Amino acid sequence: MPTSAQSAPLDPQTLALRRKQYAQIAGLLEDLYGYPTWRQHLPPVDELVSTILSQSTTDSNRDMAFGALKARFPSWEATRDAPVEEVIETIRSAGLANQKGPRIQEALHNLTRERGTLSLDFLADLDVEAGKAWLTRLNGIGPKTAAIILLFAFNKPAFPVDTHIHRVTGRLGLIGPKTSAARAHVELEAIIPPKDYYASHLNIIRHGREVCQARRPRCEDCPLTAYCDYFQRVRSGRR
Ligand code: SF4
Numbered sequence: 001m002p003t004s005a006q007s008a009p010l011d012p013q014t015l016a017l018r019r020k021q022y023a024q025i026a027g028l029l030e031d032l033y034g035y036p037t038w039r040q041h042l043p044p045v046d047e048l049v050s051t052i053l054s055q056s057t058t059d060s061n062r063d064m065a066f067g068a069l070k071a072r073f074p075s076w077e078a079t080r081d082a083p084v085e086e087v088i089e090t091i092r093s094a095g096l097a098n099q100k101g102p103r104i105q106e107a108l109h110n111l112t113r114e115r116g117t118l119s120l121d122f123l124a125d126l127d128v129e130a131g132k133a134w135l136t137r138l139n140g141i142g143p144k145t146a147a148i149i150l151l152f153a154f155n156k157p158a159f160p161v162d163t164h165i166h167r168v169t170g171r172l173g174l175i176g177p178k179t180s181a182a183r184a185h186v187e188l189e190a191i192i193p194p195k196d197y198y199a200s201h202l203n204i205i206r207h208g209r210e211v212c213q214a215r216r217p218r219c220e221d222c223p224l225t226a227y228c229d230y231f232q233r234v235r236s237g238r239r
Contacts, residue, residue, distance in 0.1 A: 006183045010190055018174055018191045021227055025172060026196065028223045029203040036202045044120035044153040045076050045111070051145045052104050053094045065094035076118050080108035103140045110138045120149065128156045143185045151201065157194035160201060161185050164208030171212060173229030 010018070042050055049069065054062040068090045073079040079087060088101035112118055123131045128150055135146035147160035161169075161184045169175050174191060175184045192200050211218050217230070225231045 006180070007186050010187060015190060018187075021172075022174055022191045025174070025224055025227050026192075026200060026203075028227075029207060030199070032223060033203045033206055036199045038155050038198045040155070041152040044123065044149055045108075045118060047149050047153045048107060048111075048120065048141070048145065049076070049079075049104055051148050052100055052107065052140070053091060055096065055100065057095045061093050061095065065091040065097075068093065076108055077112075080105055080112065080118065107138060107140045110140070114138065120153070123150065123156075124154055128158050131156060132158065143182050147185060151197060155198070157189075157197055159185060159189045159192060159197045161188060162205065163214075164205045164212075165201065167214060168204050168208045168212045171217065171228060171230035172224065173227075 009015075041047060046066075050062060050066050053065050069079060069087070072086070072090045073082060082105075084101055084105060087105060088097045091097045091100055091104075094100060108118060111120070115122070123134070126134065131150050131154075132143070132146045135141050135149060136143060144160050144162060147158035150156040150158040151160060161181050163181075165188070166175075166181045166184055169184065169188060170177070170179065175187045179187060189197075207222075207224075208214075211222050219225060219228075219231050219234070222228070222231075
């Protein structure tokens with residue numbers, strides 16, 4: 001759960017400025033990438049496992065490890081109850097397998113203990129804040145994983161902040177300097193209209209992968225320069 005400092009609202013003036021800036025940026029990203037419409041990605045427990053596998057790796061390595069888990073174990077119950085070494089060996093392609101294997105089993109055990117069954121379907125009947133509160137009570141589930149499950153599996157208005165979104169929105173100035181990823185969830189959910197969470201999530205990630213890359217942002221190819229704090233600082237020599 002976020003602390004009270006993490007969940008404090010933005011002051012009204014900052015909120016208004018950032019909403020205006022976001023609207024301009026979102027329009028330009030939509031011109032570039034279109035407006036993705038929601039489609040269900042994975043069932044909720046699959047999404048949970050996939051998100052844990054996705055930490056610090058590429059989508060293709062994550063998908064390879066996820067496919068290997070599904071091929072080796074007939075159910076999530078079997079994954080939960082398998083010797084941890086078998087799970088670790090199966091997910092090697094995702095990297096950090098020694099951490100992710102126990103983390104997956106812990107999340108599956110916690111879910112079973114809390115609900116008596118390995119299902120997250122009950123989240124469909126909770127509002128988004130109650131869903132986040134429930135998920136983030138479980139060890140190993142932070143605000144990003146909770147938001148991913150709620151948005152991608154249930155089409156609920158939650159905005160996940162991954163490493164690309166954290167970096168790109170930080171450079172643009174849509175979140176404050178030195179804002180943590182946990183706090184960025186609160187700030188960006190206040191700025192972005194909930195109906196746009198899905199499209200914005202996908203478009204900002206795509207921009208982070210294709211243009212605003214971590215090591216060397218390709219500002220010369222970016223249509224957002226007029227709205228970007230980082231670009232303005234570099235241009236004025238204030239880096
Ligand atoms: S102008 Fe540069 S730093 Fe700013 S969003 Fe575009 S690529 Fe990223």
